[in-house]
Amino acid sequence: MLVTSVDRPDAQPQTDLHGEHPHGRLDAGHPSGGPAGAAQQGDWPAGYPAGYPVVESDRLTRFVTRMHARTPRWVVPLAAVGCVAAGIGYTLLSDPTRSAPDALPTCLLKLTTGLDCPGCGGTRALWYVLHADLPAAARHHFLFVFALPFLAYLFVAWAGRQAFGWRLPELRIGPKLVGGFLAAWLAFSVVRNLPWAPFTALYV
Template structure:
């Protein structure tokens, strides 16, 4: 049997008040369960800077349709660039170009996406799918998600929501990775995917 020194058992722990605070429901660290009641530890209130206050005021005064309209403008600019540049007739090294393809000769995960969009806009789905099958597959879902989000933000529409969970996103990214590897294999029939 071993003897236990109990001389310091009666002494309170020097930081015992930090581990249990009975006045706030027994949470750890002296903070209540809902966070710090009056700012961060130390009791100093945090004042937001001028830029943060400006952004908050701008956000409060901006009509709700401005952000969806800006997003539509970005999409329209991308579509306009695709239609004007005609990526199906440009040289492989024309600017802007894919750095990975320029340096290694391999198709990157996004290679062929602009050409696929061009073919979609010209209603040639087989050619679009040949240039980037996953882009063509994902395009209707992305368009619906965008329309549902923009309609809800701008007009308060309540379209049925698509359930996009982590497993679905992970599965799509895994398929995209596999597609990116397969399209660079140098044997038939995989060479048909090379763009």
């Protein structure tokens, strides 16, 4: 373990067993053993506390940084829209309301235990939403239908900000709200598997 002593002005830079600094070569011209540029300017680069060496990024990091800087800002939102469109297209073409229970892809939990998992019915609910049948969609997965408008708004706000610089009103989603939704989802997952009326109406 290396212990850094940046609070002591007389502290010497740490070295490994071969006499080299673990983060790279230290410049002897700087009083704190910093890079040569910092020694000439008499100050550390912005963002680096005094006494810490400046670590150069590796080739992969520099390549990713260059690609990120040269990529148009609309590329990532467009790719996300493509993924959403692919999911919707698959749902429309496969018609999950007519597929067999063991058709691929299937839910392993329901196939092996007969119980609905927390996501069971979500694809069928999406199919009914796309066909404007909200009662049937809520029957298959009520929480999915409830959360869908919020998810759609968050996606549009994010994609618009990334691609066009839109500044739509932000939804304030804190840890308590997320925890409450997850608790409701867990309760829904348990209730829909109870073998008594009226809970049996939630089983899909």
